[in-house]
Amino acid sequence: RxxxxxxxxxxxxxxxxxxxxxxxxxxxxxxxxxxxxxxxxxxxxxxxxxxxxxxxxxxxxxxxxxxxxxxxxxxAHDTSTITLSTLFYYLAKNPQWQERLREESKALGKASLDYDDLPRLEGIGMAMKEALRLCAPVPSLPRKTVKDVEYNGFFIPRGSFINVVPYFTHYMEEYWPEPEKFDPERFSDARREDKVHPYAWVPFGGGAHKCIGLHFAEMQVKAILHQVLLNYRWSVPQDYEMPVDTTSLPVPGDGLPVKLEKI
Structure with a gap:
């Protein structure tokens, strides 16, 4: 930091x-x-x-x-760790989703994932995307304009330093109904709320500078969460709200205390 x-x-x-x-x-x-x-x-x-x-x-x-x-x-690691921390928090707060993902992992019938298993964990994929929406590991994306541009009535001259802020974009009600709610079904084929605008969901940025690690991140998160789901059940107190420390990248401000129960 x-x-x-x-x-x-x-x-x-x-x-x-x-x-x-x-x-x-x-x-x-x-x-x-x-x-x-x-x-x-x-x-x-x-x-x-x-x-x-x-x-x-x-x-x-x-x-x-x-x-x-x-x-x-x-x-490749701080960002994946933040995503997993957010997932653990929301899956503790939403035990029905935790059980749904656990059943999905059990259905594979294997302790460790092979590469071909990754697409079969659709629930973890949706939950991961929702975690990335609610707590973008990179909360702002610094850019510089390469030409004069007008946006929403504002003139932005060439060479201006600007910030794109996923933490704001991901909570815009015109794109995300009930934006504060953990709802992985947003990313289901039937809804795909992330497709209502090319830049509605931008945890990996967009355009020419989109992060090349997006697929690697999904592999990491699925492999780790699969193991935890098969071996543990976890929870937080009912009234617990995770504080977020945004000194640099957003991390749990209190270390995220969870109660782990061996299955």
């Missing part, structure tokens, strides 16, 4: 300093593995980045590889 520091210089004990110190640990960890990864022909992303070449035969430098791997640690 160094990016949210008020004082952006390395003052010991403050957030920016802690962020820089943490980054140095990651840099050292990845850098010492690069030589072995460049020698290997493994299929993991670290190895692939070490061997990736442009059409002109140029490879990523060591610094490039380290930077990509550090970004991956945040981009």
């Amino acid at each position: 160094a990016g949210t520091a008020i004082v952006r210089t390395s003052v010991p004990g403050l957030r920016w300093s802690k962020g820089l110190k943490g980054r140095k640990v990651l840099e050292a960890f990845f850098r010492k593995e690069i030589a072995a990864k460049r020698q290997s022909r493994d299929s993991d992303l670290f190895s692939v980045l070490c061997h990736a070449e442009t059409e002109d035969g140029e490879q990523f430098s060591d610094d490039d590889v380290v930077n990509h791997m550090i970004f991956l640690m945040m981009a």
Whole structure:
């Protein structure tokens, strides 16, 4: 969370300093593995980045590889963790949906998912999309206009910095009936409320800069939630409302205390 520091210089004990110190640990960890990864022909992303070449035969430098791997640690994992936390909260508050998804996972008859099983977990897919609507892991999308544009009567000159805010868009009543309600059926084939406008549902952004990790995220969430559904039932007190800490990315402000019951 160094990016949210008020004082952006390395003052010991403050957030920016802690962020820089943490980054140095990651840099050292990845850098010492690069030589072995460049020698290997493994299929993991670290190895692939070490061997990736442009059409002109140029490879990523060591610094490039380290930077990509550090970004991956945040981009592909913090966001999925937030999505899962939101799902656990709403499935605890809506036990009927928790049981529905549990029955769906039981029907597969296997403890671990294969790739071909993913489309069969339609309920988890809908619940995940609704969790992403209610608590977009990336709450604002910074962009810059590439040309003069007029929007809703406002003139926005070329080169203007703007923010697209999913946290606002996802609660617009003209697109989402009862926007505060957890209702995964919004994303069923019969309703598809996310299709009423090309940019009504934008947790992964849109257009040319749409996140390339959207399918990977779904695989992660389905694989993890499938395991938890088969092994645990969980709940929160009836009057519990999860506070959201939006200091950087939106996370449960109290750690999300849930009661786990082994099945």
